[in-house]
Amino acid sequence: MGQGKEVKTRPDPQVEIQERGEIFFFYRPKVNKEEAHSVDDVQRLYIVMRPESGENPVEEKQDPLSGKEGSEKEDSEEDDNKSSSSGSKKGGEGGHGVEKVNIEKQILLRFIVMGKKSLPDPSKKSQPFWGFVELVTTNVEDVKEALKGEEYQTKTQGHRHKPPARAVGEGIYRILRHKPTPTRKHHTHLVYKLEFPSRTGEHEPQESMNIEPEGSFLIQVRNPEQGKGGRGSGFRGLKRKRKAQFPAHLQAHLGHTRFGAADPPDFLNYEGCEFLLISASDDIEAELGMELEPDGEGDESSCDLVKTFGDDVDATPLLRGTWD
Template identity: 65%
Template sequence: MGQGQELIKTRNDPQVEIQERGEIFFFYRPKVNREEVHSADDVQRLYIVLRPESGEKAVEQKQSPDSGKEGAKSGLSSPGSSHSHDNDEDKRLKEHPEGGHGIKEVNIEKEPLLRLIIMGKKALPDPTKKSRPFFGFVEMVTTKINDIRDALQEEEYDTKTRGHRKNPKARAVGEGVYRILRHKYSENRMHTHLVYKLELPPKDAKNEPQGELNIEREGSFIIQIKNPEQGGSRSDFRGVQSKRKAVFPAHLQGRFGNKRFGPDDPTDFLNYEGGEFLLISASDDIEEELGLELKPETEEPNPGCSDLVKMFGPDCVPTAPLFEGTWT
């Protein structure tokens, strides 16, 4: 269905500038050893996948492909197929816990760039509680679609205290278009927004998981990048495995100065594993808030035109939540 289009309506305030356009996908993973999900209580994690396709720059900078999880996965087979391979990856990440480093240029109009994000909570921020921030974490950045596909699969492992454990496959729960933009809300002040609009599930679907996970039909969030060199006791990532401190190149790190957080400008900040950010709910009506109307490629999407299915394959993950709006 592609990145869609946007219509910016002429008005003096607010002023918005599009930094990046692309596709957004939402997934949830059930809790360990739990195959059926009946409510958010049965959910372990909420994932977001961003695929930028155009923007201010055709070429974005990302971490070097031989670093982070992308590098650790090079030459490895799918998770669960070989415990020794999984152990090799875990060992490498323990020895080098920092996030992705180095620089590679990617032309996002010609090759895929995919960001796998884990939310610190099992939901998006509640649009009725606009002052409460939620943390997010860049788990993986890659140009290989199979890396994301593999990360969403079932995983099996053994523990000393609880024996054999199984992480079920993730479930697809939303597909749409997104924008990252600058919002100049006064003469000398600016922040950045992540806005999205769903194409799937269809409007007449039940929307049971979407409702509990706060995945509205459209949403706007102020996004702030955390300075990895500014410490702090606050952590909303308890339980997230292999959390790694981001290593930004000097030209990005220098933008923070002495501040703990900064705007997502440029969007290259999201192209380094270990990067943490805040999402603060701004509105569930993008047009009213920002004078921006997001338009998907098709107004009546169906399973046959799902980019998620085309990209990852029809058997990658269960899709009942995506097409029917039901838990599974």
């Protein structure tokens, strides 16, 4: 599929493209459930982003030697007893550390955990949903590991089975800088358009989790040096030791604000980066004056998610638009 292309539908759409890439959506059924038959059976919603080009082909990411890349745990202060380790275990929290990655030549993957098991409802404008970056890696195997199931023991409930994640969406995305005006502050959008599942047929899992055929969200990065909460989202956030540790030049962009624009997108290349997705529109063209066009033809042979993750991920919801 690749990163697709964008087509301007207005002479001046007032947006600048910061980053282009592929986006994948996954869900994990609840503990001890082998399958999900409705959103009530879903434990987690995940997003995987693969940036492929942008304003700067070389992006900064957290150095794996900092001790955070591939680190364990998938919890927050508001939900730290509902999930166990996820991702490969390469040590505890670490320092800043910066690694340069040319996203046009090397794979870069962000594994994102959403605080709720759906995206914000596009019909409820300005609705904020919290999420955080759990894993940033140049190794596909790290993400495969994070998506796997697991058997583990707890002191109170004994043996537990965490089922593997299922693929539920594939598309292209853009991170956009919306040009400021006298009445509009500097902000960024995350917009996407799905290629899988196809527009025809069933879409029950996607509809249940508000994974619309296309969508636009304001994306705001939380300042790890400021207080808790914000925008009525009702979250307490990650524990202090799990918060992102941005290098000084990135932290300076946030200043003393509690939330700032995802500008540059390198913010999302640091594990523990917390953000808000705020519903804006399910019609990118009407809102921003541009359309996204995937490269593929919509047939299964062009599905990059299957090519990337192979048989390690159940792709039935993705390709058929049905639950397991």
